[in-house]
Amino acid sequence: DAGITQSPRHKVTETGTPVTLRCHQTENHRYMYWYRQDPGHGLRLIHYSYGVKDTDKGEVSDGYSVSRSKTEDFLLTLESATSSQTSVYFCAISGTADNSPLHFGNGTRLTVT
């Protein structure tokens, strides 16, 4: 299994509070991604990173920010959590070689009350 660890695995928080989710990889891969999964929407890209301090927006980036200060860590922050951000969040990694697949972490289930 690809070495990807997401933390926490579960979190319940209140509306308006900031929340940070962490993704840690041991594969030294260049690309890291944050997706959210909701019923009826599949997986939607929030942000991704193509290197240390290099990030770009995805399909649903409003209300989220990211940071990548080290190759192995990619943080997702909900600046002021809302109930619409209740979701399962997945981190993924990918290398740069041809034929380099996406590998996913086990997800973080976030509930905003």
Next chain:
Amino acid sequence: GIQVEQSPPDLILQEGANSTLRCNFSDSVNNLQWFHQNPWGQLINLFYIPSGTKQNGRLSATTVATERYSLLYISSSQTTDSGVYFCAVEWTSGTYKYIFGTGTRLKVLA
């Protein structure tokens, strides 16, 4: 941006049956992958297949890039094949930024 559509949205099979899942995309792509999400929520990469055909056991995939579709074949289905199957395509060539279809939910009955 590129659109990705999968069909059928839901599929119920008897164990041992064969099935074909389809992924259509609205623009040319350099990278396409298929994933299986098991009932516990884990996402497993099945194929990296921007073009051509690949096989892995009972599963095979074909991508016809010029016609903008990919097919995933499951033969002799087993209950462990149940879950959701996703295809993902690179949003813009060279970015390694992947967009997912909404998936096909497969249930295999014993």
